[in-house]
Amino acid sequence: MKKHLAMLALATLFIVQGCIPSLHPIYTADKLVEIKELPGLWTESGGGELSYKNTDGKPELWAFNYEGDKSYELIHTDEQGKKAAFAVHLIQLGKYYFMDFYPTSIIENDVPVISDFYKMNNLEQLHLLPVHTFAKLEVTSTELKISMFDPDFLKKILENQQIRIKHERTESGFVLTASPQELQKFAEKYADVKEAFLPDPIVLKNKL
Secondary structure, three states: HHHHHHHHHHHHHHHHHOOOOOOOOOHHHHEEEOOOOOOOOEEEEEEOOOOOOOOOOOOOHHHHHHEEEEEEEEEEEEEOOOOOEEEEEEOOOEEEEEEEEEOOOEEEOOOOOOOOOHHHOOOHHHOOOOOEEEEEEEEOOOEEEEEEHHHHHHHHHHHOOOOOOOOEEEOOOOOEOOOOHHHHHHHHOOOOHHEEEOOOEEEEEOOO
16 A cells, blocks of 8 residues: 555656656557657657757757567657656557657666666656656657647546546546556547647657
């Protein structure tokens, strides 16, 4: 019980930072897809909620590598040059793609690199716990647009009983505990609802 409560307390970090944490992934094997445009090096060009630049205006870098079996690795470099690794899986629901992020480890000399919180990459800080986050993805050959779901929107529809989805309540929001199938229904239902997403998406341009 103490471990469970500690996880929920730490998960509030994600809510404050503008992500909805989920204990389960949004993907299932039957929904996984490959996107040929994704592998490569991308840099932020927009000013979204999760966009950070240092005083010199240095952008974050997102390097996607195809790992096979419809799985991708993301090496994210923040504005201070700190790196973090994520497993990324993509699904298609209706006309939209959705991407699932899950923190992994940077490997150096066959050994995982573990850093303390204050030395963590800023995207890695959003994944302090081993939980999933997911976002809507729109993709062209030269641009990725990543739209994160708005925690305040989720809070509103849950409190107004407009949706039934498994979750745990924390002091500052909610942590989803729903199955992947339930998460897919949620994402597809609100994919075209503007208010369901943070107002400024992350916009990435291909550097290659």
